[in-house]
Amino acid sequence: MKQKFARSALWGVLAAIAVSSTANAANYDLSVDYVTIDTGEMKTTGIGYNGSSPGPTLRLKEGEEAVIKVTNNLDEATSIHWHGLILPYQMDGVPEISFPGIAPGETFTYRIPVSQSGTYWFHSHSGFQEPDGAYGSIIIEPKKREPFKFDREYVVVLKDKHPHSGARILRNLKMMPDYYNRNQRTLGDFISDVSENGFGATLSERGDWGSMRMMPTDIEDVPGFVGLINGKSPEQNWTGLFKANERVRLRFINASAMTYFDVRIPGLEMTVVQADGNNVQPVKVDEFRISVAETYDVIVQPTADKPYAIMAESMGRSGYAFGSLSPQEGLKAEMPARRMDAPLLTMADMGMDHANMPGMDHSSMSSGNENSMAGMDHSNMAGMDHSQMAMSKDDPFYAAGSGLTPKAANGGKFLSYADLKAQKPLYPERPATREIELRLTGNMERYTWSINGVKYEDAEPIRLKYGERVRFKFVNETMMSHPMHLHGMWSILDTGNGKWDPVKHTININPGTTVYSETEVDEPGQWAFHCHLSYHMASGMFRKVIVEGGPAVAALENGVQ
Amino acid sequence: MKTLTLAAIGGGVLATILSFSFTAKADNHIFYGIQMEQFEYRSGDEDENLFVWDGDAFVGTDELKLRWQGEGERDLKNDLYENFENRLVLQTPISDFFDAKAGIRLDTPSTTDRWYGTVGIMGLAPQWFEVDADLFVSETGDGSARLDVEYEGLLTNRLILTPSLELNAAFSEDPEIEVGRGFSSAEIGLRLSYDLIDRAVAPYIGVAYERKLGKTADFAKDDGEDYEATYLVTGLRLLF
Secondary structure, eight states: OHHHHHHHHHHHHHHHHHHHHHHOEEEEEEEEEEEEEEOSSOEEEEEEETTBSSOOEEEEETTSEEEEEEEEOSSSOBOOEEETOOOOGGGSOOBTTTBOOBOTTOEEEEEEEOOOOEEEEEEOOSTTTTTTTOEEEEEEEOSSOOSSOOSEEEEEEEEEEOSSOHHHHHHHHHHOTTTTOOOOOOHHHHHHHHHHHOHHHHHHHHHHHHHHTOOTTTTOSOOOOEEEETTBOTTTOEEEEOOTTOOEEEEEEEOOSSOOEEEEOTTOOEEEEEETTEEEEEEEESEEEEOTTOEEEEEEOOOSSSOEEEEEEETTSSOEEEEEEESSTTOOOOOOOOOOOOOOOOTTTTOSOOSOOSOOOHHHHHSSSSOTTSSOOGGGGGGOOGGGOTTSSSOTTSOTTOSOOOOOTTSSOBOOGGGOOBSSOSSOOOOOSEEEEEEEEEETTTTEEEETTBOGGGOOOEEEETTOEEEEEEEEOSSSOEEEEESSSOEEEOOSOGGGOOEESEEEEOTTOEEEEEEEOOOOEEEEEEEOSHHHHHHTOEEEEEEESSTTHHHHHTTOO | OHHHHHHHHHHHHHHHHHHHHHHHHHOTTOEEEEEEEEEEEEEESTTOEEEEEEEEEEEEOSSOEEEEEEEEEEETTTTEEEEEEEEEEEEEEOSSSEEEEEEEEEEOOSSOOEEEEEEEEEEEEGGGEEEEEEEEEETTSOEEEEEEEEOOEESSSSEEEEEEEEEEEESSOBGGGTBOSEEEEEEEEEEEEEOOBTTTEEEEEEEEEEEEOHHHHHHHHHTTOOSEEEEEEEEEEEEO
16 A cells, blocks of 8 residues: 555656656747847848847746747748757758758747756857847756856847948958958058168068968958947947846857957956856956857956946957946946057968978977067967967967967956866766867958868768767968857867866867867757858858767658758 | 940940849859949040049859959040950959959950950969959950059058059050050059048049050051150049
């Protein structure tokens, strides 16, 4: 009797679990609409969600099945990609890889078994809808308590909204790659360089760049944007309220088409607790650089009853986003002075000599720091192994002598990839089964971008085997930084910290550097893998990844293209 | 006749570009662009006034483009076309910075018409010199060559000083169009432009000096014409 009761109770509990796991579907609706984007300085027609750009913040819960109905009110096809979410590939939202796309007037229902937590975002993967405004944020509440405390939280979505449409921008870049670069070196710069360095040195330096037909000012392809925080221009001043001494969690998302931002909150130390949705061991920083498509969660604790500025200057200093953390509505923070000394690329960023890839010479790394043009062993530049370089004082994820190496505005701590350590390893450590080299290639003058010299349209897919652990070797042979995003599976960034290597969805590779990441191939299907700079992606720095084998291989082989 | 030719060629180019730009909506690998490097009024000594243009338009992919190149000189005093040239070429990359091109050229000035076949290269030479070098063979079997070089000097990021050079040479004499063997003509220019609207509209002022050379100059002298001229120019550089 007792045993029978116990047994039925057990069945009851099991049934309850079974019911709850199917009944915990949560419904969300998104419409894709033409919207007006008004930054104060400009008014453009763009694309948004539920009538606005940016779209809403979706709050999902770990463990639920998110059922998201997306209705396309545009007169062109659309799609939504859930950036960083681990899901069945048919739900990943990349036209021609995951699904056919969402035709005008149609509704597509995404079913996402939510198996993770953290800060993510979503955006269109069709044409140039994302630069045109089709993006929004995702917060996934964890099942378990988080390893840090906060009293309130805000999503801080950064965007480089340009007055030109995405299609027009790419056409202009194809016509004239420096169409938007109004920070080129002029006669005045030549004269001031002559007075500083002498005529001969200046002429030979100009000659070096001229013989390569490259520009040291070529850090951002598309200046001329208005930097937005949560859709608000600096003038419109997005404001997050706080009470003194509260711990405020800021979920930074860079939803920009092309722009990296250097983010600081003068007067406040930021504790980085999460990167790309995964908790990291807390790091206190004064400033951090957020690549396109990355997310960083930071916690700040303003003690004074006064407004603080959130300042996000673009990496090339051509633009900025600004907002306030304020004790009361309408109280605007004072905007910190912009750093107008735009960085210049150096020969180190050019990689100079790609012929000699392997190995790294520590002695040449420690030199060549002050003057990048002189006395540097260029042959070793492209072959640096960052995992071995964490002990170096400079950020090892930039070429030694790079003009892009960031410095905190207050002279303090600037976050490096080398600082990121996983809070809790997601996967057991094991050696990679094989290495795949991906050379990031392109021709700035033609504005063509590719991987291993081959554009997407001409390339064979990358074939991975379900169950393997693949090591990607990214060799950046271009003069630009590229945020590489693998869909559907995590990228474990090799920072040399072994099992504590951080787990990311987007890995930035700076010019003239080599970066490694490893992926446990644990999701079947086919996935996109690309540079997240919109116009690099559209120009061909993109690959399809096919995972062969695994549970859903039958579905794939049964004609899902 | 000339107006008709211009209309026909212009209309053809426009139609091609429009049809491509409509398909480009579906395929984002096809691009197009229209550029007028020179679109100017020239005033010389002895109230010689000219209207001059030099432009090009393209449509196509990274690998293959159809390009129209056209230039002309209308003598406003005597109401005739001193030069009226249209080229249609296919163009494909041959190196990081250079494209090869091949196609046809039709000259329809007020004097004598000529058809040509043409091959050439265009691209960006070291130290930022824009180069266009072409070979021509006319319907009469006469060969000629042309070199165009241009450099954009940035006084500021919007105020741009552009020196340019055009040099023509003929491999044989074609008396009907009054071209002699050897270097036949040269033109040097210096234009100061200001980017008014993006890169789309840039008004400029400048000077242009053109001179017929060698035997070609002799043809002009024999006709009692000037073989050299200096002009003040005002115009617009356009890019769409």
